[in-house]
Amino acid sequence: MLRRVPQPVDVALSRSQAQLTIEWEDGAVSRLPIAYLRGWCPCAACQGHGTVVQYHEAPDDLGIELMAEAGAYALHLRFSDGHDSGIYTWTWLRQIAPDSPPKGLKNGRFVGGRFEEP
Numbered sequence: 001m002l003r004r005v006p007q008p009v010d011v012a013l014s015r016s017q018a019q020l021t022i023e024w025e026d027g028a029v030s031r032l033p034i035a036y037l038r039g040w041c042p043c044a045a046c047q048g049h050g051t052v053v054q055y056h057e058a059p060d061d062l063g064i065e066l067m068a069e070a071g072a073y074a075l076h077l078r079f080s081d082g083h084d085s086g087i088y089t090w091t092w093l094r095q096i097a098p099d100s101p102p103k104g105l106k107n108g109r110f111v112g113g114r115f116e117e118p
């Protein structure tokens with residue numbers, strides 16, 4: 001069963017703070033350090049084929065070289081280490097907000113490198 005995911009109303013990348021800030025339509029604000037985002041990369045290489053969500057430590061000085069919308073549902077990020085295969089859906093970005101870390105298996109699954117809620 002799909003429930004509607006809140007949509008972002010503003011997405012701002014601060015290179016000086018190495019942080020992505022997302023304001024959501026329900027008023028929540030997610031502040032996502034870039035290394036933290038890299039750690040939660042949802043791509044198949046980072047997440048393998050298991051269903052348990054994995055976090056990978058990344059250096060704090062990591063940057064974002066490119067940020068683009070991928071359709072209406074996601075952000076495509078290219079990090080300064082060259083890694084660019086992660087498609088960060090709004091669902092995933094909302095999920096990994098530091099005040100609501102992923103709960104793993106029960107909370108969703110990866111389908112073709114994209115995280116989907118059950």
Ligand SMILES: [Zn+2]
Nearest residue numbers: 041043046086
């Ligand atoms: Zn990845």
